[in-house]
Amino acid sequence: MFFSFSALCYILSVLPSATGLRQVRHDANFQPDYVLRVTEQTIAVACRTRLSAVVNGTSPGPPIYLKENQTTWIRVYNDFASENLTMKHWHGLSQSVAPxxxxxxxxxxxxxxxxxxxxxxxxxxIGEAGSYLYHSHVAFQAVSAAGPIIIEEVDGQHPYDYDDEKIIFLSELFNLTDASVNKMLTAPYEDFGWPGDAESILVNGKGYASLLPDETLTPRPWSSPDPSAEKPCGPEIIxxxxxxxxxxxxxxxxxxxxxVFQLQDHDNLTIISADARYTQPASTDLIQMGAGQRYDFxxxxxxxxxxxxxxxxxxWMQIEPRYRDINSTSYAILSYKTDLGFNSTVPSSAPPETPIDIPFNNQYWMExxxxxxxxxxxxxxxxxxxQVxxxxxxxxxxSGFSWTVSNRTWTENNEHEDDTPYNNTNSTPNTPYLVDIYRRGEAAIPDYNKAVQEYGGWDPDFNVYPAKVGEVVDIILINEPNGIAGGFDAHPWHIHGxxxxxxxxGPGTYNATENEEKLTGYNPIQRDTSLLFKYVLGNDIGTGHDYTSQGWRAWRVKIQNPGVWxxxxxxxQHMIMGMQSVWVMGNASEITHGTTPDLVQGYLTYGGDAYGxxxxxxxxxxxxxx
Structure with missing residues (x-):
């Protein structure tokens, strides 16, 4: 990248001695490594058309390739007419230094x-090579505004040998627009509506027409104004x-x-990475995963x-939802390039009967x-x-339906355009926490002692969970059934930072002593997303509900990256309904890395100088x- 002499003088004049931070005017001379433009378009997908948030005109968006220990600049344009955007959350990556x-x-x-x-x-x-994803973090936009990130080793050397690689990006098609979903989920009690399960699961944005029995999901006719356009129906061909x-x-x-998915007549899968952390090889014939998880095999x-x-x-690659009331089946195709003369015509529709019998209950898979x-x-x-x-x-x-974290909710508010301070309610601050910490320093840091001693780790004044750098905290995720009214679900829990x-x-109530015995001789892997199952009993699995059995998952967190996570x-849907928590890790000096507010002014206001x-x-x- 090149700068004029005057620009270089400016950079040198603002270079702080303590942090290494410098300010640069990104004018016409600045060329980002990637440009992502997020727009709202009607796209063709799985025999339907849907008004969707897309990245560079497609869903999923284009893959981004990064390298360890190398800086990449990604410019994200919000081309919406009026909606806010944060594009993206770089799911699984620590951003502790570039806050x-x-x-x-x-x-x-x-x-x-x-x-x-x-x-x-x-x-x-170094050590972050692997598979990730980027996605919007506003409302329901991430259902389509998302894409893969691949991080390569700094020296180009992989611990496992292979000849080539393929990306399988799994997403969902819903028969409702993002705006409709948001409106239904945030409506008061009498107007609330659940948008239902996905019509189909997509592989790299492609799929057959839905096989769901509900007649309201009958595929609509689709026509393209461009006769040369790619046919919008049909599976991904791998x-x-x-x-x-x-x-x-x-x-x-x-x-x-x-x-869960399996490959027909291919049961020789070897897992080598989970959530971008290399694992010892583990043989399996299927892969089970939730939102945000990644497995390399x-x-x-x-x-x-x-x-x-x-x-x-x-x-066939056969994909089925799990632990939902509706379990449709979706497909992609694994196709060999050969001259053997076999029929290579892609079927015009999904098979009438499932070619693979995939077990339903996989709640102990790879545990x-x-x-x-x-x-x-x-x-x-x-x-x-x-423990928390x-x-x-x-x-x-x-007032409506909420999904909660220990009976508390947190949601981002798309409508905030002001600069007012915390509203101190059990919902959302008007000012982003990190912005407030830069502005007010230690006054914006929650009361650690009060949170730990009185509220189980939660500060009611800030609606956040404080933590100190150097702590080792066990976070116990609990699935609480609450009666026949509903609300017992499987949850993929994700941590930022x-x-x-x-x-x-496991099922039942968490017992730390018993679980420590299971860890004897076993070294847990590191993850950023884990499935908390709804452990139902016996024959109820897949056919009904059992609201008496709990389930739990345990994490151990080493607090080492100061920030707001x-x-x-x-x-x-659960995020929109409030199932989120914010953690403030570290004190103000640690979180800001000693940077004074004058060096970050452009980030401290909505639409400030750092936004072009x-x-x-x-x-x-x-x-x-x-």
Missing amino acids: WSDGTPQASQWPIKAQHFFDYEIRPQ EVEPDTIYRFRTIGGVALSPL IIHTKTEEELRSLGRSMF YTLQPLQPNGFPSAKQVTR FLASSQLISK DHVYDLGS MVHCHIL NSTHNPLVNHYYED
Whole structure:
């Protein structure tokens, strides 16, 4: 990147001696590495048309390739007519040094105004190579405004050998617009509506027409004004060569459904990574994942001789939701490139009967099984300073339906355009927490002692969970059933800012002593997203509800990245309904890295100087040097 002499003089004049931060005017001379334009368009998908938020005209958006220890600048344009955007949350990546890049509105930054843009600085750390995703963090936009991130090793050397790789980005199609979903979920009690389960699960944005029995989901006719346009119906075709080792990067970009998938006649999958952390090899014949989770697996494709014995070169990839009331089936196709002469015509519709019998109950899949490929510094129970319990439950009142974290809610507010301070209610601040910390310093930091001693780790004045750098905290996620009114669900819990050590899960009530015994000789992997199951009993699995059995999952968190971080259920509908919490980790000096407010002024107001538009070049902080 090149700057004029006057620009260089300006940079030098504002370079702070303590932090290494510098301010740069991103004018015409600045060229971002990636440009993402988020718009609202009617797109064709799985035999339907849907008004959707898309990235560079597609859903999913284009893949972004980063490298460890290398800075990448990503410019995100909010091309909506009036809606706010934060695009993106770089799901799974720590943004502890470039604090304005986590992409969480009202927590770590102001949202991007309509017709404005924001430049995100991303620098993966050594050890963060793997599969990630980016997505909007506003309302229901992430159902379509999302895409894959692939981070490559700094030296280009992988711990596992393979010949090529494929991306499988899983998302969902809903038969409602984003605005309709938001309106239904935030309505008062008498007008509340559940938008229902996904019509189908998509692989890289493609799929057959829905097979759901509800006649309201009958595919609508679709016509393209461009006769040469790609046919909007049909599955993703994953092409592979015979006798070749592939790395499949599977990314859970779904909004709602935990899911499971298998490859027909291919049961030789070897998991090598979970949530972008390399694991010891683990054999499996299926993959189960929830929203936000990622699994990389190795597969050695069949030889031509094996294909000849099977008499085919195309195989179904069968995908099914799990732990939902509606369980439809979706498909992609694994297709071999051969000259064996087998029929290679893509079926015009999904098979009338499922070709694979996938077990329904996989709640113990890979539990206490996956271990890190290299030692990961797992803290012992003796190092744990305290426990924090986060209970998942649904509350129903005259004001509407809420999904809560220990009976508390937190949502971002799309409508905030003011600069007023905290409203001190059990909902959302008007000013993003990180902005307030830069403005007011320690006065904006929650009361740690009060939170820990009186409220189980939660500060009622700020509606946040404080933590101290250096602590080791066990977070116990609890699934609380609350009667036949509903509200007992499986939840993919996600943490921003760092990975946690996944201590496992189970039915009933959590017992730390018993679980520590399970950890004997076992080194938990680090994850950023884990499934909290709804453990139903016996024959009720998949056919009904049992509201008497709890379930739990335990995390161990080493507090080492100061910042304002979200911990929340990653089901978009539950997020809209309040199932989110904010954690303030560290004191004001640690969180701001000693930076004074005058050096970040452009970030401290809604639509401030750090946000660009058609007439304004933003003044942007650079936190890293290459």
